[in-house]
Amino acid sequence: MSNRWWEIVVKCEPVMEESVFWRLEKFGCSGTATEIKIWENENNVESQSALNEQILIRTYIPEISTQLLDLAALSLWLEQDAKLLEVSTPEAKWHLIDEEDWATNWKQHWQPAEIGDRFLIYPAWETPPEDSEKIILKLDPGAAFGTGTHPTTQLCLESVEMRLYSNAETQTIADLGCGSGILSLGAVLLGAKKAYAVDTDALATKTCRSNCQLNEIERNSLIVADGSIEKLIESGEIFDGVVCNILADVIVELFPQFNQITHDKSWAILSGILISQADMIADVVEQNGWTVAALWKRKDWCCFNIRRSEY
Numbered sequence: 001m002s003n004r005w006w007e008i009v010v011k012c013e014p015v016m017e018e019s020v021f022w023r024l025e026k027f028g029c030s031g032t033a034t035e036i037k038i039w040e041n042e043n044n045v046e047s048q049s050a051l052n053e054q055i056l057i058r059t060y061i062p063e064i065s066t067q068l069l070d071l072a073a074l075s076l077w078l079e080q081d082a083k084l085l086e087v088s089t090p091e092a093k094w095h096l097i098d099e100e101d102w103a104t105n106w107k108q109h110w111q112p113a114e115i116g117d118r119f120l121i122y123p124a125w126e127t128p129p130e131d132s133e134k135i136i137l138k139l140d141p142g143a144a145f146g147t148g149t150h151p152t153t154q155l156c157l158e159s160v161e162m163r164l165y166s167n168a169e170t171q172t173i174a175d176l177g178c179g180s181g182i183l184s185l186g187a188v189l190l191g192a193k194k195a196y197a198v199d200t201d202a203l204a205t206k207t208c209r210s211n212c213q214l215n216e217i218e219r220n221s222l223i224v225a226d227g228s229i230e231k232l233i234e235s236g237e238i239f240d241g242v243v244c245n246i247l248a249d250v251i252v253e254l255f256p257q258f259n260q261i262t263h264d265k266s267w268a269i270l271s272g273i274l275i276s277q278a279d280m281i282a283d284v285v286e287q288n289g290w291t292v293a294a295l296w297k298r299k300d301w302c303c304f305n306i307r308r309s310e311y
């Protein structure tokens, strides 16, 4: 049976070879190989003839075992390793290879899973039980992120459950970087008044819309739009809660605009953040007048529960 693999290519200085191999092995890659390449050092104007020897390390990991967020984390770890060795930052690139039979294979591996106390995530192609006490959230994530298998999604959905525990029907939610829509769907299924989901990836918003239909969500209860925080600002809505599971660097960029879409008692859930990036996020949160209420961790990842008021 064939499936899709990520081909990861790291270009780095030869001195990093061992540490890159170790890092890739720890990440779960197999079949790692090195090619020696010599590039002209275009940045070195003074010595036009100087050559910059770099190596290419090529490796593979099944798509089923990793997600884009993990690959971004890998890239960050490589950058940190290079800093420790005091060499230039390696360039890591990845792409998917071989699509044959992928969907079938992936569907066999993705099974229904409980998240938090209330949710049972069900693949669209399976028949959910009729007598479950859980809220059944049906998903066909397609190519979008958000099956519920990633720790950051789980942490966010558990936080949404906690936030909406007693007052769901009063809450309007923004889902910034919605992917499959799992977080805003979860909020609406918990009884939230309304949710707005945005994503810069048109495939994600398309998937989110079809997941709304799958879960029989009324059109006005979950609005989906292509774009980012500017779409939420344009909506003119002031949100009681914002969920945002994107990479830390993107959160840092977007967070100063959170005050334009929230009121002074709003809350937010931030994830997609490596534990090593928590201090950076806490600083940005506090600099913008928000308070960190709780920090949850799972594996290498963390999730911030924050609020605008001080109490």
Ligand SMILES: C[S@@+](CC[C@H](N)C(=O)[O-])C[C@H]1O[C@@H](n2cnc3c(N)ncnc32)[C@H](O)[C@@H]1O
Residues within 6 Å of the ligand: 069, 144, 145, 146, 147, 148, 152, 153, 156, 176, 177, 178, 179, 180, 181, 182, 183, 198, 199, 200, 201, 204, 227, 228, 229, 245, 246, 247, 250, 272
């Ligand atoms: C890690 S996924 C999260 C998906 C889902 N919310 C979850 O928790 O599983 C991040 C999503 O954010 C989207 N994204 C990345 N940068 C963005 C930005 N600046 N504004 C809006 N969405 C963005 C990506 O396309 C991706 O679908």
